[in-house]
Amino acid sequence: MSDLQRKRRHDGNAGAPFVSALSLSNGSPELECQKLVPLPASKVHIIWSFSKDxxxxxxxxxxxxxxxxxxxxxxxxxxxxxxxxxxxxxxxxxxxxxxxxxxxxxxxxxxxxxxxxxxxxxxxxxxxxxxxxxxxxxxxxxxxxxxxxxxxxxxxxxxxxxxxxxxxxxxxxx
CATH class of the missing domain: 3.90.1150.10 (Aspartate Aminotransferase, domain 1)
Structure with missing residues (x-):
């Protein structure tokens, strides 16, 4: 269970850690973000910019x-x-x-x-x-x-x- 999932059980609207499309878990092709339990769309905010990357x-x-x-x-x-x-x-x-x-x-x-x-x-x-x-x-x-x-x-x-x-x-x- 990720820290995000653990925290969601308490307040339901937690911030997500940075997730990069290039980050892999322990050499596995599975992305870290694929391990997260899906959130309702109303609680997902995607912020992308050249600056942040x-x-x-x-x-x-x-x-x-x-x-x-x-x-x-x-x-x-x-x-x-x-x-x-x-x-x-x-x-x-x-x-x-x-x-x-x-x-x-x-x-x-x-x-x-x-x-x-x-x-x-x-x-x-x-x-x-x-x-x-x-x-x-x-x-x-x-x-x-x-x-x-x-x-x-x-x-x-x-x-x-x-x-x-x-x-x-x-x-x-x-």
Whole structure:
């Protein structure tokens, strides 16, 4: 008997523990949620969001991607997870140029991880120049993300591209 089932016998309207579709019980293909006694539909509330699954915010991801579009910065649209792959050091053609750009970001207080450190990049990139590509997290407070994006724009000399007049504001991150 699960803790939830035990508790239900007392108050009938208990909160359920987090149940992931990927969680298995002791190597068994049976999902933990299949072990629970069914609840009446009126007492079941499903809350799902990108934020809860990956520790980041879908709106924060949208904010970063909107800014990359404004800058004309190439990026790889993320399928899942709290990271965006983007070429922040836009003119890097060599390791030295990439290092210089990453050092400028570091001096501005922005920490990112160079993409080459994560397996599979060369196979994925084909003939693309992979210098300057980084992995950037969006799993931070909205104010911190907006501040980091502004610092990146300043230090890397990114400007909004002609014809793209969408503006990212703090309200869009809420």
């Amino acid at each position: 990956f520790g980041s915010s879908g709106l924060r991801l949208k904010t970063a991607i909107a800014r990359f579009h404004q800058w004309g910065a190439p990026f790889i649209y993320p399928q899942a997870g709290p990271y965006v792959t983007v070429k922040l050091v836009k003119d890097a053609e060599t390791l030295e140029e990439e290092n210089e750009g990453l050092e400028r970001l570091k001096q501005a207080g922005v920490m990112v991880s160079r993409l080459r450190g994560f397996g599979g990049w060369k196979g994925f990139s084909g003939n693309l120049n992979y210098y300057g590509w980084v992995r950037m997290t969006v799993a931070v407070l909205k104010d911190r993300l907006l501040d980091a994006l502004n610092r990146i724009a300043d230090i890397m000399k990114y400007e909004e591209k002609e014809g793209n007049h969408s503006v990212v504001t703090q309200d869009e991150c809420d």
